[in-house]
Amino acid sequence: MAESATGAQGPVRLTSLAHGGGCGCKIAPGVLQQILAGAPASAPFASLMVGTETSDDAAVWRLNDEQALIATTDFFMPMVDDPRDFGRIAAANALSDVYAMGGRPILALAIVGMPINALPVETIRGILAGGSEICAEAGIPIAGGHSIDSVEPIYGLVALGLVHPDRVMTNRAARAGDELILGKALGVGVLSAAFKQGRLDAEGYAALVSSTTRLNTPGPDLAALDGVHAMTDVTGFGLLGHGLEMARGAGLTLRIDPLAPHLLPGAEALARDGVRTGASVRNWDSYGADVGGAEALEPWRRDLLSDPQTSGGLLVAVAPEAAAGVLSHLRSAGFEAARVGRFAEGPGRIVLAPGA
Template structure:
C-alpha cells in the first residue's frame, strides 16, 4: 500500500479546470512509484466570505472527473474555511513490492526519458500576467491534465531502475535528487529535452516565474554553467509535470514498445554516468 498527498492554490481561473489539474498532480506520485490508485479523499479550503460555495463545488467536480478517469473513487474528504482557495487529494494506491519504483535506484548507463514537455511554470506565469495566447493556455492545461498513468505499466518492466515525477523543483532539481540518492551523476542533452512551444518568447517577455530562481538558488551548485534562458527552463517549476524515467539497456526494447503502444514519441534526453566529484552532478550540454 502506498500513499501520497498534494494540494495548492489556483493557477487557472476556471474552477472545474483547477480541480482537474490539482487532482492530476496529486495522483502523479502514485504513478511515479509504479502504483495503481485505489481511492482518494479531498483536501479543500474555501474562502466562504469571498466566493460562493457553488464555485467550490465546481472545483470538487473537476477533481472527481479526474478520479473517475484514473479508475478510482473520490471517497469524501475534509473542508475548511480558508483565506484563499486550496484543493488537492490524499491518494491511496497499491503496487507489488517487486515493482515499486523509487527515485534512488538509478544505475550508471541508464538512459533518461521525460514524458511531458517543460515550460508549465513559464506559461502559468504568462497567464497570470495576461500575456498568454489562447492556444498556449489550452496547451498548458491539456499538459497539466494528462495523467501519468503509464507509470503503473512501466513498473512491470525489469530494468527500469528509477522513476520520479518532475514537479515544483523542475527538471534540474528532481534529477539532482535522483543522482544524490543513487550516488551517480547525469549528463543531459538540452537539445533533446521536450519544451512547450513559444517558451523562449515568453521568457523574453518577462514571464519567468520566481520559483525558477529560487530553485536555482537551492540546487544550482549541482548544475553545470548555463545561460539564463536555459537555466529558466531547466529550473522551471512544473505543475503536474511528466515522469522522469531511467531505463537500462536490457529494458530498452520493452520500454520502447510499451511507450509506442501508449502513444508516446520519446527521445532519450540524457544518460546516468559515474559520479565524479570534480565535475557537476548534472551536466547540461547545450551544443
C-alpha cells in the same frame, strides 16, 4: 479561454486570491532542506518500505507478499481561473505520485481550503467536480476528505494506491549507464506565469491544461519492464531539481542534454521574452551550485530547466537496451517523451552537456 468565479462584486479570478499557484507554491528545495534538517527519521517499522529518509514521491507500506500500499498527498493554490480546470489539474498532479511509484490508485480523499466569503458555492462545487472527473478517469472514487475556511483557495488529494512489493519504484536506484527519459514537455511554469500576466493565448492555455490534466497512467506498466530501475515525476523543483534528487540518491552524476527536452507550445518564445516564475529562480538558487555547464546556456533555457512543472512528466532511469521500449510505450500512450540524459560514475550532481 477560461471561466472565472462570479461573486457579489462581479467576476473573481481564482488566481487573484492566491500568492502562488500549482507546484510553484512548493517551498524552495534549499529552504525545505533546512526545515527538515535534523528531523527524526521514520521509526524502524518492518513493513515500511519507503519513508521519510529519501525524497521519494510517496510512502510505501508492505501489506503482504503480493501487495504494498502507496500513500501520498498533494495540494496547492490555483494556477488557472476556471474552477473545473483547477480541480482537474490538482487531482491529476496528486495521483501522479502513485503512478511514479509504479502503482495504481485505488481511492482518494479531498483536501479543501476555500475563502468562503470570497467565492460563491457554485465555484467551489466546480473545483470539486473537476477533481472528481479526473479520479473517475483514473477509475477511483473520492471517498471522503476534509474542508476548512482558508484565506486562499487550496485543493488537492490524499491518494492511495497498490503495487507489488517487487515493483516499487523509487527515485534512488538508477545505475551507471542508465538513460534518463522524460515523459512530458517542459514549460508549465512559464505558461502559467504568462496566464497570470494576461499574455497567454488560447493555444497556450489549451496546451497548459492538456499537459497538466494528462494522467501518468503508464507508470505501473513501465515499472514492470525489465531494465527500468528508478522513476519519479517532475513537479515543483523542475527537471534539474528532480534529476538531482535521482543523482544524489544513486550516488551518480547525471549528464543532461539541455537541448533534448520537448517544450510546450509557446514556452520558448515566452521564456525568451523574459517570462519566468519566482519558483524557477528559487529553485536555481537552491541547487545551482550542484549543476555544471549552465554558464554556457542562454538564461531563458536555464530557466526552463528549473521551471516548476505542475503534474509534470514521469522521469525514468532505464538500461540503454530497454530505453527504446520505454519511449515507445510512452509515445504510444500519447506522451511527448524524450531521452534527456544519462547516468555516469561520479559524485551526485548534474552536468549540462549538449548531446549527453
